[in-house]
Amino acid sequence: MLKKILLGLAAALLILQFFQIDKTNPEYDATQDFMNMYPPSEEVAQILKVACYDCHSYETKYPWYTYTQPFGWWIDDHIDHGRSELNFSEFGTYSPRRADHKLEEGIEYTETEEMPLPSYTWGHSEARLTWEQRELLINWFAELRPIVYPDSLKNADS
Numbered sequence: 372m373l374k375k376i377l378l379g380l381a382a383a384l385l386i387l388q389f390f391q392i393d394k395t396n397p398e399y400d401a402t403q404d405f406m407n408m409y410p411p412s413e414e415v416a417q418i419l420k421v422a423c424y425d426c427h428s429y430e431t432k433y434p435w436y437t438y439t440q441p442f443g444w445w446i447d448d449h450i451d452h453g454r455s456e457l458n459f460s461e462f463g464t465y466s467p468r469r470a471d472h473k474l475e476e477g478i479e480y481t482e483t484e485e486m487p488l489p490s491y492t493w494g495h496s497e498a499r500l501t502w503e504q505r506e507l508l509i510n511w512f513a514e515l516r517p518i519v520y521p522d523s524l525k526n527a528d529s
C-alpha cells in the first residue's frame with residue numbers, strides 16, 4: 372500500500388517537471404532602465420544587480436532550481452508579482468509621482484529588511500546585505516527622490 376502511494380507521488384512529481392516556467396526575459400527599452408537613467412556608484416549598481424534585479428527587472432537570472440517544480444512556479448510567482456509592483460527596467464515609463472513613490476517604498480522596504488525577500492537570500496548569499504550596503508542603497512534612493520519628482524519635497528511640507 373505505502374509503496375503504491377510513494378510510487379504514485381513519484382510519478383506525479385515526475386509529470387510536474389514537464390510544466391516548465393517561461394525563463395525568457397521580455398524585450399524592453401534599455402533607455403528606460405533605472406540604472407541607465409540614473410547611473411549609480413559601482414557599489415550601488417552591484418547591490419541592485421545582485422539583490423533586486425532578479426525580481427524587479429527584465430534582467431532576471433534563473434538558477435538551476437527554477438527548473439524543478441513546484442519551486443519554479445513559486446519563484447516565477449515572486450518574479451511576476453515583484454515586477455508588477457516595481458520594474459526597474461521600465462522605471463522611465465513611470466510618472467514622476469509614481470517613480471518618487473517607488474523610491475520612497477524602496478527606502479522603507481530596505482530599512483525594514485523586507486527586501487530583498489528573505490526566501491531569496493537562502494539561495495543567494497551575495498544578496499544578504501550588510502547594514503552598510505543597505506545604507507548606501509537607501510541614500511541613493513533618497514538622493515534621487517527630488518530629482519525624479521521635484522515637487523516631492525514641497526508636498527512633504529504641505
Ligand code: HEC
Pocket residue numbers: 419422423424425426427448449450452453456457473476477478480481486487488491
Ligand atoms: C525574490 C524576489 C524579490 C527580490 C530579490 C526583491 N523583491 Fe522587492 N518585491 C518582491 C515582491 C514579490 C513584491 C510584492 C509583494 C510585497 O510587497 O511584499 C515586492 C515589493 C517591493 C516593493 C513595494 C513596491 C510597492 O509599490 O508596493 C519595493 C519598493 C521593493 N520590492 C523593493 C525591492 C528592493 C529595493 C530590492 C533589493 C534590495 C528588492 N525589492 C528585492 C520580490 C522581490
